[in-house]
Amino acid sequence: MTIFGACNNLRRICQLIHVMIHYEFPLNEKVRTWLRLEDLFARMTHFVLQDDAVDHHEALTTLFEILEASGRADLKSALLQELELQKRNLTQRADNDPILSGHNIEETLQELEHVTTDLLAMLGKIGQHLRKNEWLMVIKQRASMPGGTCEFDLPSYHYWLQQPSAVRRADLEAWLSPLLPIQEGIRIALRMLRASGHTLNFVARNGNFQQMQGGRNTQMLRLALPRALPCVPEVGANRYAINIRFLHADYLAKSTVFAQDVSFHLTFCELA
Secondary structure, eight states: OOHHHHHHHHHHHHHHHHOEEEEEEESSHHHHHHHHHHHHHHHHHHHHTOOSHHHHHHHHHHHHHHHHHTOOTTHHHHHHHHHHHHHHHHHHHHHHOTTTOSHHHHHHHHHHHHHHHHHHTOOSSTTHHHHTOHHHHHHHHHHTSTTTTOTTTOHHHHHHHTSOHHHHHHHHHHHHGGGHHHHHHHHHHHHHHHHTOEEEEEEEBTTEEEEEOTTOOOOEEEEEEETTSOEEEEEEEOSSEEEEEEEEOOTTSOOOBOOSOEEEEEEEEOOO
């Protein structure tokens, strides 16, 4: 191997070491629901943009998951309450400190105002337009069974899947559209939550880490590890203590403690 080849290999190793994997751990039910819905909306958006019938089947089953995950009666009211609180906080900060009242705050306030208006315009139970569609509800029921959406079980669904991709995509977008204010509200709330975080560096001795919280109201932890480390975090936390155990990333065998010192970044996210 030439000296140039050795240098290139060393460079690739250094890049791998510094590439991080990020994990997010919600510390209350509200943020847990937001993260689940964020993931589901992102997944559905991906599948809707594809052309294959299999992808659009996945988009529809993901829509059913969104319907279930957003079924909590207090989801919209809790989201509205959080967005209104952040709007008041931003307005107060801008009024008290003219240096902060720049373009970014004004833009965020406009986003908050827009999504709040859209959420207030949502009438009735979230996803009620889907529940009223008997055809979709039959597919939803069958989709919960292994192989339940085969063509001999649901010939009308098989017919829909054979339509041009543009037709299927238009239907999927129409079914998703009434839920978009929820997606947008969660996007803004999580963006602000992530931006609120402050990051500290820690070392887990022999794969274990504990820190007392002192009653602080952290809502989400973000943990970053070098991708080269073959371990994954297992987090238990409340307002009084954080416990993190690192396990071997061997998904083919029973998890065991990664009994080495692990350096990691921990971000504490907390909306005011």
